[in-house]
Amino acid sequence: MAKTTSAAKFVYFFGGGKADGNESMKNLLGGKGANLAEMAGHPNLRLPVPPGFTITTEVCTWYYQNNKTFPQVLQKQVAESIHRMEKLTGKTFGDITNPLLVSVRSGARKSMPGMMETILNVGLNEQTIKGLIARSGDERFAYDAYRRLIMMYADVVMEKAAGIEPKNGKGIRKLLDEKLEKVKQSKGYFSDTDLTVGDLKALVKEYKATVLKVLGKAFPEDPNEQLWGGIGAVFASWNGRRAIEYRRIEKIPDDWGTAVNIQAMVFGNMGNDSATGVAFTRNPGNGENRFYGEYLVNAQGEDVVAGIRTPAPVNEYSKNPQSEHLPTLEKRMPQLYKELYTYQKRLEKHYKDMQDIEFTIEKGTLYMLQCRVGKRNGIAAVRMATEMYSEKLIDIHTAIKRVAPNQLIELLLPMIDPKAEQVNPVIAKGLPAGPGGAKGRVVFSSAEAVEWAHRGEKVVLVREETSPEDVDGMHKSQAILTTKGGMTSHAALVARGWGKCCIVGCGDIEIHQENKTFRANGTLIKEGDWITLNGTKGFVYEGSLPLVDIDLDKNQSYNDLMKLVSKVKVMAVRTNAETPHDAEQGLRFGAEGIGLFRTEHMFYGENSEQPLFLLRKMIVSKTAKERKTALNDLFVFVKKDIKATLEVMKGYPVTIRLLDPPLHEFVPHDSAKLHELSRELGISMSLLRRRVLALHENNPMLGHRGVRLGISYPEITEMQVRAIFEATAELLKDGKKAFSEIMVPVTCTVNELTHQKKIVDRVYKEVCENKGLAAIPYLYGTMIEIPRAAIKADHMAEVADFFSFGTNDLTQMSFGFSRDDIGGFLPVYLDEKLLHDDPFQTIDQEGVGLLIRMGTEKGRKTKPHLKVGICGEHGGDAESVKFCHRIGMNYVSCSPFRVPIARLAAAHAAIEDAETSAKNKSKPALPAPTNGKVSKKHRLAIS
Ligand code: PEP
Ligand code: MG
Numbered sequence: 001m002a003k004t005t006s007a008a009k010f011v012y013f014f015g016g017g018k019a020d021g022n023e024s025m026k027n028l029l030g031g032k033g034a035n036l037a038e039m040a041g042h043p044n045l046r047l048p049v050p051p052g053f054t055i056t057t058e059v060c061t062w063y064y065q066n067n068k069t070f071p072q073v074l075q076k077q078v079a080e081s082i083h084r085m086e087k088l089t090g091k092t093f094g095d096i097t098n099p100l101l102v103s104v105r106s107g108a109r110k111s112m113p114g115m116m117e118t119i120l121n122v123g124l125n126e127q128t129i130k131g132l133i134a135r136s137g138d139e140r141f142a143y144d145a146y147r148r149l150i151m152m153y154a155d156v157v158m159e160k161a162a163g164i165e166p167k168n169g170k171g172i173r174k175l176l177d178e179k180l181e182k183v184k185q186s187k188g189y190f191s192d193t194d195l196t197v198g199d200l201k202a203l204v205k206e207y208k209a210t211v212l213k214v215l216g217k218a219f220p221e222d223p224n225e226q227l228w229g230g231i232g233a234v235f236a237s238w239n240g241r242r243a244i245e246y247r248r249i250e251k252i253p254d255d256w257g258t259a260v261n262i263q264a265m266v267f268g269n270m271g272n273d274s275a276t277g278v279a280f281t282r283n284p285g286n287g288e289n290r291f292y293g294e295y296l297v298n299a300q301g302e303d304v305v306a307g308i309r310t311p312a313p314v315n316e317y318s319k320n321p322q323s324e325h326l327p328t329l330e331k332r333m334p335q336l337y338k339e340l341y342t343y344q345k346r347l348e349k350h351y352k353d354m355q356d357i358e359f360t361i362e363k364g365t366l367y368m369l370q371c372r373v374g375k376r377n378g379i380a381a382v383r384m385a386t387e388m389y390s391e392k393l394i395d396i397h398t399a400i401k402r403v404a405p406n407q408l409i410e411l412l413l414p415m416i417d418p419k420a421e422q423v424n425p426v427i428a429k430g431l432p433a434g435p436g437g438a439k440g441r442v443v444f445s446s447a448e449a450v451e452w453a454h455r456g457e458k459v460v461l462v463r464e465e466t467s468p469e470d471v472d473g474m475h476k477s478q479a480i481l482t483t484k485g486g487m488t489s490h491a492a493l494v495a496r497g498w499g500k501c502c503i504v505g506c507g508d509i510e511i512h513q514e515n516k517t518f519r520a521n522g523t524l525i526k527e528g529d530w531i532t533l534n535g536t537k538g539f540v541y542e543g544s545l546p547l548v549d550i551d552l553d554k555n556q557s558y559n560d561l562m563k564l565v566s567k568v569k570v571m572a573v574r575t576n577a578e579t580p581h582d583a584e585q586g587l588r589f590g591a592e593g594i595g596l597f598r599t600e601h602m603f604y605g606e607n608s609e610q611p612l613f614l615l616r617k618m619i620v621s622k623t624a625k626e627r628k629t630a631l632n633d634l635f636v637f638v639k640k641d642i643k644a645t646l647e648v649m650k651g652y653p654v655t656i657r658l659l660d661p662p663l664h665e666f667v668p669h670d671s672a673k674l675h676e677l678s679r680e681l682g683i684s685m686s687l688l689r690r691r692v693l694a695l696h697e698n699n700p701m702l703g704h705r706g707v708r709l710g711i712s713y714p715e716i717t718e719m720q721v722r723a724i725f726e727a728t729a730e731l732l733k734d735g736k737k738a739f740s741e742i743m744v745p746v747t748c749t750v751n752e753l754t755h756q757k758k759i760v761d762r763v764y765k766e767v768c769e770n771k772g773l774a775a776i777p778y779l780y781g782t783m784i785e786i787p788r789a790a791i792k793a794d795h796m797a798e799v800a801d802f803f804s805f806g807t808n809d810l811t812q813m814s815f816g817f818s819r820d821d822i823g824g825f826l827p828v829y830l831d832e833k834l835l836h837d838d839p840f841q842t843i844d845q846e847g848v849g850l851l852i853r854m855g856t857e858k859g860r861k862t863k864p865h866l867k868v869g870i871c872g873e874h875g876g877d878a879e880s881v882k883f884c885h886r887i888g889m890n891y892v893s894c895s896p897f898r899v900p901i902a903r904l905a906a907a908h909a910a911i912e913d914a915e916t917s918a919k920n921k922s923k924p925a926l927p928a929p930t931n932g933k934v935s936k937k938h939r940l941a942i943s
Contacts, residue, residue: 448473754799800863
């Protein structure tokens with residue numbers, strides 16, 4: 001619980017070139033508050049920030065722990081700060097001649113764009129408005145500010161924070177909005193700026209009456225009541241539906257709380273010498289090192305983000321097809337542009353990262369309202385990180401940490417097949433807000449997007465503009481398409497954060513919400529129709545166009561980043577691959593070997609007809625002779641596949657797992673196949689049916705699979721081992737490099753390993769002799785995928801040269817959750833927070849992870865240089881990769897497309913490790929780490 005003594009500091013002031021806080025205090029002041037303090041008070045910056053103060057996140061915690069009340073001392077601290085603001089601005093809060101008006105905004109540790117509430121113009125009432133009119137000389141502006149305050153206050157404080165459920169789902173904001181639209185329509189106005197003083201005055205009256213009627217309470221006239229109502233509402237919005245949903249998606253802890261920022265208002269809507277805008281120190285769409293931004297003349301900050309008017313570009317570089325005819329800020333207000341340009345440069349140099357800036361120009365004076373680290377998509381993140389490193393703005397560790405492993409997925413995103421783009425007409429063009437190609441069926445509301453996606457449909461959400469209410473539907477959609485808004489609109493911002501394909505400001509499209517259609521230059525698209533988006537160019541196509549993978553080799557920034565990664569990373573990354581094509585793919589992505597070659601995969605897919613038939617023949621064979629014949633035929637295919645892959649891997653280790661087929665998946669069931677088999681085996685159909693029936697298992701996942709097959713039928717192991725040794729020997733004799741690792745699956749006792757090793761040793765000798773080789777280099781090891789094997793790892797290591805944790809099965813058997821059926825109950829577990837993550841995606845570090853750690857440690861007790869890796873799906877999950885590094889694994893292995901992600905995650909882990917060691921070194925009082933960590937040398941001890 002927060003301290004409540006009068007000494008407790010709950011309020012941090014900034015302004016007048018000074019600040020109580022600074023950028024390092026994000027946990028206490030939230031991101032916005034900490035940055036306002038830094039911009040206002042840091043000697044390198046001292047930017048023109050309107051004065052204000054931040055109420056700490058501790059107060060938010062207090063508020064929720066104390067029945068939504070505030071600590072007593074807060075009132076005094078707020079009053080003192082208001083007084084300081086009054087002194088600096090020369091205005092007085094609640095004064096009728098020169099009133100100070102303030103904004104009340106949220107600000108969590110991590111930015112949650114638009115998810116919480118903001119109230120502007122607090123302090124206006126029937127009396128103070130007179131002062132505002134007198135000072136600004138603009139009655140229209142004053143009434144416009146007033147009607148905005150009433151709308152925001154009624155919506156945020158009087159309805160949402162009060163927990164009032166709107167009737168028929170129509171909230172007060174919507175009702176008031178409709179009143180405004182009605183005036184516009186009846187008078188034939190095109191935009192809000194056409195409203196006259198008379199219209200606005202009448203609207204203020206109407207708004208107040210509506211608020212009283214609908215919410216049963218009058219809009220408060222008292223500025224202090226407005227202020228405290230606003231503060232409470234911002235805290236309450238931390239637990240609003242949208243904010244909770246966003247935190248769930250972004251994994252932001254619920255107990256962080258938000259700060260509240262109260263700041264003197266400055267107005268971008270005081271006429272044509274006023275403006276407001278959003279800008280980025282580098283282009284957030286592609287990472288280019290160019291100042292990029294948008295602005296609106298005579299507008300309030302919300303207007304740019306809300307996408308109501310198409311914003312103008314700040315400079316030539318920021319022009320796009322929608323805005324190219326609009327005058328740039330550089331042209332229109334050259335002096336102010338120059339000032340802004342200098343500030344943005346100063347900010348980036350100071351923060352050493354791309355900044356997202358909000359600014360306002362009030363009657364020819366520039367104010368900086370906010371700066372924060374700008375969100376960027378994966379492509380931009382990679383480019384900015386590597387270029388800032390080249391510019392010597394950041395060091396290698398910072399550059400690597402700037403790219404989240406999962407952001408690389410965007411670089412691997414499919415694009416629309418260029419051939420298809422050539423022959424299909426573009427039906428509409430918009431702004432390319434989120435790159436990549438994506439397709440789906442059209443839906444027109446967030447709720448529908450959620451519902452359709454739930455049914456397994458791929459959808460594209462098409463909206464005029466999105467608001468924070470749409471966040472769930474946006475998340476569930478393949479792509480987002482809006483008809484309004486610019487590159488800094490809500491949709492663009494959120495999509496960019498997620499790396500989702502997104503086109504905004506697509507003015508070619510006209511949505512007819514009532515009959516769920518849209519028209520794009522003559523093409524009619526109905527709900528449920530397929531469309532395809534090119535988010536890199538901003539093109540919309542009718543229908544479902546094919547998507548293709550992009551060519552990473554041509555991405556210079558990506559290659560630069562991977563070079564840095566290779567310098568830092570300690571743990572090796574391999575790929576799971578069973579075809580030469582996948583192996584090549586893995587190598588291109590930087591794989592340093594194959595960690596899992598699943599032999600049985602040659603029985604799926606292309607060209608698998610014949611080997612599959614032979615496998616089936618082997619499975620239903622009853623006598624050793626029958627089986628031998630089938631195996632002999634199968635041998636040719638197995639050896640060919642293994643040899644081709646070994647050759648591609650050019651001496652990198654290739655872990656070949658002995659057959660682990662879930663037999664039931666391979667037994668034929670259709671009668672044509674059964675007939676063919678019976679003919680081939682020379683047995684009757686009824687006998688064959690009996691054999692197939694006898695193979696039936698009630699629980700095949702725990703049945704006759706893995707090593708059990710090799711124990712029951714040693715000839716199966718023999719055939720595979722022979723294929724491996726012969727393939728390796730032939731490549732070596734041809735002067736090529738080849739190195740295989742024989743891996744025994746589903747083991748639970750060392751006796752199984754010993755049993756199979758005898759076969760391996762015998763065949764090894766035979767092949768060496770036959771091929772005239774003194775030795776064929778190889779390793780013999782096992783998967784650890786049964787809990788007992790992890791528990792008995794010290795014994796397993798007596799025979800095994802390496803372990804590879806099969807975390808798919810290990811998770812299945814540790815939790816007792818079927819890997820094939822978890823979908824039936826996992827969503828409830830996640831919703832109820834019984835589990836934080838799907839354990840089949842991210843290693844359950846405290847349970848399954850304990851087994852892995854113990855298995856590794858016990859194994860290495862027996863064999864200090866035991867090679868340890870992982871080949872379950874977790875090998876491509878960033879958090880799991882970091883865990884594997886921490887426990888000292890030699891390598892992780894994952895599907896080819898996850899290799900870059902795993903490499904980057906491994907580099908992150910190595911950096912975190914270095915940072916922890918550096919910290920520990922500076923604190924010599926701490927005991928030496930006893931967590932069984934293995935040195936870099938040890939990790940790299942790959943035979
Ligand atoms: C595992 O169990 O983690 C594994 C890699 O093997 P499979 O998925 O083939 O059972
Ligand atoms: Mg397995």
